[in-house]
Amino acid sequence: MPKETFYRLPDEKRERIMAAAEREFLENSFEAASINRIIKEAAIPRGSFYQYFEDKKDIFLYIVDTHKNEAFDFVENFIKDCNGDIFAFMRMAIDCIISAGFSEKMNGMKRMFSQPWVFDMIVSDRMKGKLEEAKTPKGIMFKYIDKNSLNVESDDEILSLINIFASISLGLFFKIFIMGKNGIECDSEKVRETVYGEIDTLEKKYKKY
Template sequence: MPKPTFFRLADEKRQRLIKAAYAEFARVPFQTASISNIIRDAGIPRGSFYQYFEDKTDIFFYLLDQTRMQTTSLYEQALRRHNGDLFAALDEFFNAAADVLIEGPDAEFYANVFLYMDFQSATHFSPSDAKPPHKKELLRTTLSLIDRDKLVVSSDEEVGMLFRQAMWIFMQSLGHYYHRLRNGEQISLAQLKARMATMLHWLQFGAGVQKEDLHD
């Protein structure tokens, strides 16, 4: 994470550095990204960079944290707007987050994160019991805001299992989207959203034929 000196920078200089970092990580995968390019575009000396961040991993994960905070906010807003209805909130959240990732101003950065995701970046994005407490914000938000009367699950453990299944749908769908793009196939944002909506519907209502349907 940034050193205290980073937050003491003038806003214009801080934003210039972050913009340069986004541009570099959007241009190439993390492994080949260069601090030299970042400091050149930001117009700062190399020594100054190391006063703000330990290395390129440090600034890369700072950018990912900005995404985490943004998506956490989107999710909490959706839950509150739908009065704790988990599935209605997830549907809204999936669509809003997809808009940010696929068509937002930093779309190329997110594309590189997902196309060339390594273990570090993968664990930063996906929900896991192995993550430190601050990585569990979405789950904590879920547990505190959902209307459990709308679910057949009740315990925190069961809600956590359901939540992780829902987040798997989101992550798997994004992976599918970027994999197809990488292979030169065409897939639209609308198709991605339709895929997520279908899988979320299956999670909510099941994919099997109900007995009563067989007798219709």
Template sequence: MPKQTFYHLPKEKKDTLILSAKEEFSRVPLHEASIANIIKSAGIPRGSFYQYFDDKEDLYFYLLDEFTQNTNRRVMTILRRKQGNLTETLIDLFQHIVHNRHNQDNKAYLKNVFLNMNFKIENTLARSMYEENQKSHYQSLLKLVKTDHLNIKSEQELNDMIEIMVSVTIHNLVRVFVLNLTEEEALTKYINQIELLKKGFQKE
């Protein structure tokens, strides 16, 4: 995560660095990204960069965490609108991300994120709400989820169900970028999988 010196930067300088980083991570995957390109674009010395971040991975996962936190806030908004229906919320969120993947501000960046998915990236996307600074947010989310129609017996089972559904969501987002699916193709496949989860696989 960023060092305190980053948070003390003037907003304009901070925004310039973030924009430069996003441009570099949009151009190439993390392992090919160059700090030299980022600092050249941002107009800062290399020494200043290391006053703000430990390395390019630190900066990359800061950006990813920002994206995830924005997504979490959207989930809360949709969940309220859907009156606590978790599956409808995730379908709405999935459709929103797929529909907006061509937004020029995020198109190349998100494509690189999902095309170069690894455990650490997936873990950041899926589990940021479980981190210490997100626990209160997650507890608020749990309170919004309507459970009377769900076949669960405890909060732990609800946690497990959410984790499974988030994993399915991320997997389908990866497919969107790898296979360059249309919105209709992506949504049809995703909804089919969510419906399978809802009804289960084993006959009574």
């Protein structure tokens, strides 16, 4: 994570450094990314970079963490916009994944998050309890969904529903990533129809009528 000196920088300079770093990691793998290109685009001396970050991995993980927090905000805002209707939220989230999945920036994001050690780091943090459950997407969903609208008898059943959707959305994310990586054209409407069908099945099982 950034050193204290980074947080003391003017907002404009911080944003310029982060924009340069994010562009570098979006366009290149972690191994191919260059600190030299980052400092050149950000217009800062090399020595200054090391006053703000330990190394390339440090700034990379800060970017990953920033986007992870943005994803948490996305979940919270969407579930609130849906007035706690978890199935409306599921469809909205799937639409977002499909739309974003084919954007140029998302291709870079998928490249960033597909680094095996990044995934291991995130999972490891969860296993070690560094992240509170309430601050994860699943915890946020559990907090804000309208539980009275569900045909369930326990919180465990609600968590089971959330876990099923998490598997569906993660599977969709990697399906789009793998197809794009292999140059396979994806019919977004067909994908949407298939996933909506899975959500319809969940709704029939879990929604209280």
